[in-house]
Amino acid sequence: xxxxLSIIKSVNGDINDVVWGAFGxxxxxxxxxxxTSCTKFFQVTHIGLWFKHTLGSLFNKDVIKxxxxxxxxxxxxxxxxxxxxxxGTGNIAGVAAxxxxxxxxxxxxxxxxxxxxxxxNYAENVLGIFFRRKNENGxxxxxxxxxxxxxxxxxxxxxxxxxxxxxxxxxxxxxASFGIGSMGQVNKxxxxxxxxxxxxxxxxxxVFSGVSLYNIILGAIIMALTALITLGGxxxxxxxxEKIVPFMVVLFVLGSLVIIGVNYASILPxxxxxxxxxxKPEAFVGGGIGVVVGKVVTQGFKRGVFSNEAGLGSSVMVxxxxxxxxxVKQGMWGIFEVFADTMVVCxxxxxxxxxxxxxxxxxxxxxxxEIAEGYTDATLVGGAFNSIFSWGNxxxxxxxxxxxxxxxxxxxxxxxxxxxxxEYLFGAKTTFVxxxxxxxxxxxxxxxxxxxxxxxxxxxxxxxMIPNLIGVLVLTPLVVKITANYLRRTKKGEDxxxxxxxxxxxxxxxxxxxxxxx
Numbered sequence: 001x002x003x004x005l006s007i008i009k010s011v012n013g014d015i016n017d018v019v020w021g022a023f024g025x026x027x028x029x030x031x032x033x034x035x036t037s038c039t040k041f042f043q044v045t046h047i048g049l050w051f052k053h054t055l056g057s058l059f060n061k062d063v064i065k066x067x068x069x070x071x072x073x074x075x076x077x078x079x080x081x082x083x084x085x086x087x088g089t090g091n092i093a094g095v096a097a098x099x100x101x102x103x104x105x106x107x108x109x110x111x112x113x114x115x116x117x118x119x120x121n122y123a124e125n126v127l128g129i130f131f132r133r134k135n136e137n138g139x140x141x142x143x144x145x146x147x148x149x150x151x152x153x154x155x156x157x158x159x160x161x162x163x164x165x166x167x168x169x170x171x172x173x174x175x176a177s178f179g180i181g182s183m184g185q186v187n188k189x190x191x192x193x194x195x196x197x198x199x200x201x202x203x204x205x206x207v208f209s210g211v212s213l214y215n216i217i218l219g220a221i222i223m224a225l226t227a228l229i230t231l232g233g234x235x236x237x238x239x240x241x242e243k244i245v246p247f248m249v250v251l252f253v254l255g256s257l258v259i260i261g262v263n264y265a266s267i268l269p270x271x272x273x274x275x276x277x278x279x280k281p282e283a284f285v286g287g288g289i290g291v292v293v294g295k296v297v298t299q300g301f302k303r304g305v306f307s308n309e310a311g312l313g314s315s316v317m318v319x320x321x322x323x324x325x326x327x328v329k330q331g332m333w334g335i336f337e338v339f340a341d342t343m344v345v346c347x348x349x350x351x352x353x354x355x356x357x358x359x360x361x362x363x364x365x366x367x368x369x370e371i372a373e374g375y376t377d378a379t380l381v382g383g384a385f386n387s388i389f390s391w392g393n394x395x396x397x398x399x400x401x402x403x404x405x406x407x408x409x410x411x412x413x414x415x416x417x418x419x420x421x422x423e424y425l426f427g428a429k430t431t432f433v434x435x436x437x438x439x440x441x442x443x444x445x446x447x448x449x450x451x452x453x454x455x456x457x458x459x460x461x462x463x464x465m466i467p468n469l470i471g472v473l474v475l476t477p478l479v480v481k482i483t484a485n486y487l488r489r490t491k492k493g494e495d496x497x498x499x500x501x502x503x504x505x506x507x508x509x510x511x512x513x514x515x516x517x518x
Contacts, residue, residue: 012456019462025301028311031469032116035123038480043118043335053329054079054336077238078322079333082315084241085413086341087249088185088406090307092399095349096380104270105277107350110304114342117310118335123472123479125334127151128316129327130482131502135428142320144169144313144468145424150502151475158474165467169313170421172467174434176460177421178441181414184458185407186445190218196382196393196400219446222408227439230415231432234321237412248405249345255385255398256348262388263355270354308341312461313468317420318413325500325510328486349381356384411442 018024036043043050058076073081098106124144131150132142145166153162194214229240260267309315315337324330385395415438422434472479481499488494500510 009455012459016455016459016462019459019466024462024465027469028120028465029113029116029301031311031473032113032118032120034473035119035476035479036116038476039119039122039483042122042483043115050332050335053332073234073238073318073321073323075322075324075330075333077242078319078330079337080241080245081234081238081318081413081416082333082337083245083249083340083413084237084409085181085318085417086307086309086315086337086410087245087345088307088410091341091345091406092349092381092403093188094307095346096353099350099353100380103277104273104350104354105275105279107274107347107354108278109301110307110342110346110350113301113304114308114310114338114346117304117308117342118338120469120472121308121310121315121334121338122331123476124310124313124316124468125319126327126331126479126482127472127475128320129322129324129330129501130478130499132320133503133506135423137428139428140321141420141423141428143317143420143424144464144471145421146320147475148467148471151478152471155474162471165470167425169464169467170424172460172463173314173317173421174418174425176464177414177418177438179456180458180461181418182411182438182441183445183448185410185414186219186222186442187448189222189404189407190215190446192382192400192403193218196397215446216443219443222411222446223439223442225408226411226415226442229412230435230439234318234416237416238318241409241412244405244409248402248409249340252345252402252406253348255402256352259352259385259388260348260355266355267351270351273354274350304342304346307346308338310338311469311472312464313471314414314417314464317417325498325514326486327482327499331483352384353380356387415439 095107095110098110102109127147128142128144131147132140133146135141148162148166148169151162152165153159155162194212199214229236315334319330319334322330322333382396382399385399386393387395389395389398415435418438419431419434423431426433485496485499489496489498498511498514499507501507
């Protein structure tokens, strides 16, 4: 058995090195650069437009009101559900890991990845709305698998390529939903809660090697909560997400601002460390086309992608259920999703770590890049909060609660992603089977201690992006065309037919709904 596990670990490591190594990360960022260039830097040139239609529209009843259409949710619910899945442990432990491994400079490259990732996410969601279809239950279904089949597959000689890539994407997405979207998140929840809110009477009872009764009880509670929400389908998940996500993001940002404010003297040194370390010679090795991405750059890109998931094609599966008709409008929510996840939440985490103790050392010394003894990437943020909220370990407890909210909502979001992948492979009538299986995997996250399970699921997560990015790259001209169509109608006032859907029948139905004022 040990030999088999060793082989699996070796093979998985080789695959992981490719999908999350220089090739995969450059493919991700490269796609973002291409989409950004082709849309003439839409995220910058139309920043007022996408802010107006996202953050500026939160009091618009058409954006926040619940949809009566079967299986449809509001644009705001779609955003919250997508953020529920993306804002996870990567926003806390992931950012700390990037700083531990790549130094403060990794934060800059995380921002770069997010800047271009905004347009990758935009393109994914534009395509998601344009190629979505109604399933046998009369609900919207969309995602990378559909634009691979109906978009890429309609290109000359690409019919079967599109079908194969769609199936592979769904298999990888489904498997990733069990790991990164379930067990990995629950493991972080249980670990942090058990440490911050220890109940000795339960944690001292070892049920089997390395697993206490406390772990099992926590896992069972989380499993019950997951079942209560996810078995109710997307509408129930979205209803919970729209209540929890804004609260948890605001709570974390406010807590972070307190830490940063108290350590205000370290703010400028922190930003200096970010920019100086990002461009140190050792950040790059080699030159020209054959540049090898160094540790600092790699960590920034990798953690940025891990956090916001731009390029994986995951959040498209919930954005496609929005009751919105304009692909470009939903694409703008995709831009805002990456902005909120990385530019706001991840940046707060980074500044908390870099300013806590700051010039005097603390948990992380911005001058030397040294981490205080006894801290790891998993405990660094908690230590930073504890440096201010030290009474009764309030800081550690705050992070444990934040980790619970971040990770638990990720489980909810990924439950929907996995069910959509399952639906494509086995039909909408059987998705309840997937949801039950997904709920059952939760308890394993509370008891498994081996890192192999997380490494494998991490690989599946990365493998999702390959077929997705192939589709996005090939269909980028279509994204540009749909974007131009929208801008010509809304900005220039031209009387041309809108581009709502690739299917003429659905296109006609959507136009009729607009005429009827729906």
